[in-house]
Amino acid sequence: MNRLVNVLYPVALAFALGVCGQTVAAASPVPVPVVAAENFYGDVVRQLGGDHVQVTSILSNPEQDPHLFEASPKTARALQNAALVVYNGADYDPWMEKLLAASKRSDRTTIVAAQLMGRKSGDNPHLWYDPKTMPAVAKAVNTYLVTTDPAHKGDYDARLDRFLNSLKPVDDKVAALKAHFEHVPVTATEPVFGYMASAIGLDMRNERFQLATMNDTEPSAADIASFETDLTARRVHVLIYNSQASSAMTRHMLKLASNSHVPAISVTETLPAGKNFQQWMGSQLDALSAALKR
Template sequence: MPNAKGWIVATALLAVASAVPGVGMTTRALAAEKTRIVAAENFYGDLAGEIGGEHVSVTSILSNPDDDPHLFESSASTAKALADAEIVIYNGADYDPWMDKLLSASTNPDRRTIVAADLTGRKSGDNPHLWYAPATLPAVAAALEAELEKRDGAHAAAFKQNLARFDASFAALMKQVDAIKSKYAGTEVTATEPVFGYMAEALGFKMLNYEFQVATMNDTEPSPSQVAAFEKSLADGSAKVLFYNSQVTDETTKRLLRLAEENKVPVVGVTETEPAGKTIPSWFGGQLHEVEQALAGLHK
């Protein structure tokens, strides 16, 4: 999960009003009359833009799909954006612990925080990749719509309409999930990290080598027995699909990818950041399509 290095420097620079947004931050049409929203991750930022439309300005802190979110370091521009925000959205469950620290250093009684983990009953120690859990994004969207109505009642009808549109598009994704589950529930799969874990569960898959994944996520060395079990699941064909975090490809991951290729195990890359040019439906839908293609190829 992203570490908290550099947050002290960032908080010390909160008062730098002229800070320029740095690399890794994207901003939508900042304007004084718009509700200012900061999202820790760009998929929550995309969601905020969908619900708020032209009546909000959104800054996403983690926004570059080519960067490893685990190596994130906050900056003066991050601190400045949070200091000015009226609504802040972040993941929680220890995925972005630097947010709590930055927010505590910049108190604002009028600022509202929306934490995905709090909305979905997740806590420290749970798999923190909450956005892949089907309940998460609709819960965040509903909480955000309610808060925008409070702050900008004149545009309540637009917010409600935008929420309904998002819910409909997400429901279509869940139909895609249900269709895959109806065909392939019980399929054994594995992954280098638990990024796609909640979605794999929703698809009805049986996840192998979870302890290995947690060790990798936490930057600890998997045990020899965990490594051996993982390699065996690829070599003997018990794992039908290998999911990997395409933003984090260390030597261990590369070795497992080679082993999957040698044993003709389909590989599906997933990301912790919404890719450029994608929306939540196209991002999730694309990954689900890859999963379906991989499994269909095994059953020809």
């Protein structure tokens, strides 16, 4: 899929980080208007930019299934004045590309997480659960801000260092889980947590079932039976489910897990209200740790 990115790298570092296209401008006297497709990217931009950015996040409702989102005229208007746009890519938010195509600006910069991570259409799009994604996005945002508003470089660089350091407790939790639970079999209704599970070294089962659920297709009878057997025979230690995308099949598996005394933990695709990205990741890892210890 063609990405709507201007390949104009203002500095060599921007090329290395995958930040796309922006002519260097004078120090901005007003907050930089930023649109983030997902609120967790918006949260990170706020942490990096402080008062120097004004961020609008499009997907921000923790009760909404992001896969069912449809862009509205309000969404299109939010993009019109955006100098920086951050979105996920890898077909997670395809509506962003359509909106950007309909609202072109030569001076707009886009940062696409999938490009930074070398991911493409067909890959698991839930990139923010990969511990390597947000540091890459943060560095790309920092490069844009420093290039566009060099007068505040000291503040931007200090905020980047603070953000990267604040991820260490999350990384420590991942390392601790890996030390204790590597190769432990788990399962999930969707591949939302897939990258994090891989980072921990968990043995993720029923991946064909998860892909079918994510793509809104019917899992095969064999895949359903395998999932059910894993739960009823307690071949897995934890069931991970996406609480933002409930379906009859998900509810069926949750009931089987409960009846079989397999702990189930909820993960979400949208940053919950009242938490920043680091707190969100940390709380879900804590829930996983507690479930694995049962």
